[in-house]
Amino acid sequence: DRPAPLQGRCALITAGPTREPLDPVRFIGNRSSGRMGYALAAALAARGAEVTLVSGPSALAPPALAGLVRVETASQMAAAVMERVAGCDLFVATAAVADYRPAAPASDKIKKDAAELTIRLVRNPDILAQVAASPARPFTVGFAAETERLEEHAAAKLRAKGLDMIAANRVGGEAGGFDADDNALVVLWPGGRRAFALMPKTRLAEQLADLIVERYLASLAG
Numbered sequence: 374d375r376p377a378p379l380q381g382r383c384a385l386i387t388a389g390p391t392r393e394p395l396d397p398v399r400f401i402g403n404r405s406s407g408r409m410g411y412a413l414a415a416a417l418a419a420r421g422a423e424v425t426l427v428s429g430p431s432a433l434a435p436p437a438l439a440g441l442v443r444v445e446t447a448s449q450m451a452a453a454v455m456e457r458v459a460g461c462d463l464f465v466a467t468a469a470v471a472d473y474r475p476a477a478p479a480s481d482k483i484k485k486d487a488a489e490l491t492i493r494l495v496r497n498p499d500i501l502a503q504v505a506a507s508p509a510r511p512f513t514v515g516f517a518a519e520t521e522r523l524e525e526h527a528a529a530k531l532r533a534k535g536l537d538m539i540a541a542n543r544v545g546g547e548a549g550g551f552d553a554d555d556n557a558l559v560v561l562w563p564g565g566r567r568a569f570a571l572m573p574k575t576r577l578a579e580q581l582a583d584l585i586v587e588r589y590l591a592s593l594a595g
């Protein structure tokens with residue numbers, strides 16, 4: 374039997390993309406498949422945690438977990454997370470949450486009468502920042518998806534949101550990132566850093582889960 378260092382602990386994980394409706398049939402979305410988040414959910418469950426996965430639309434079969442909550446929009450994801458976060462020991466935000474949504478989605482299908490169309494967007498709630506700012510917050514792990522200056526941007530997000538840890542990946546390149554089988558990560562925490570080379574997301578999730586366990590247990594030890 375493998376050791377279960379997270380036995381009796383609960384973990385809440387976001388995964389996949391969000392979809393922000395433009396009208397009843399169209400949305401603004403992104404290329405997240407859910408692979409990274411689903412693999413991490415499975416890896417934390419394998420270490421004994423009671424895992425609840427809050428997932429945006431994904432074609433993947435979900436891993437066997439304590440709970441699966443399917444959502445579509447960032448606002449729904451925020452509500453699902455904030456309802457469940459109290460009393461949770463770990464929170465990991467792997468979801469690619471839309472930063473903006475259409476201000477006023479059309480109630481009927483938008484017609485192509487006009488030569489140009491302008492859509493006004495408004496900011497979505499930042500779920501990770503809300504969790505990090507919540508009272509008695511869980512051990513909070515964010516992701517950072519960057520196309521350039523990976524570590525610099527990730528370190529800024531770690532500081533700005535007051536996270537316990539951030540896992541940064543390069544996106545929009547040839548290998549890794551969105552909708553790929555493989556990924557590479559640079560993980561930062563206050564006073565520490567570890568790099569993981571390009572490998573299948575399932576294996577990467579195992580290694581990241583071990584690091585999360587290590588840092589989480591260290592945080593309990595004070």
Ligand code: PMT
Pocket residue numbers: 387389404405406407408409410447466467468469470471472497498499500501502514515516517518519530542544550551552553574
């Ligand atoms: O799903 P896959 O195809 O396997 O791809 C995996 C991935 C590339 C999507 C994943 O590894 C990843 O990087 N996820 C984070 C994507 C992202 O939106 O990063 P960001 O740098 O824009 O956001 C920073 C952090 O804030 C993330 O933890 C994000 O979940 C969180 N966030 C962002 C905006 C928002 N409104 N709410 C949030 O919680």
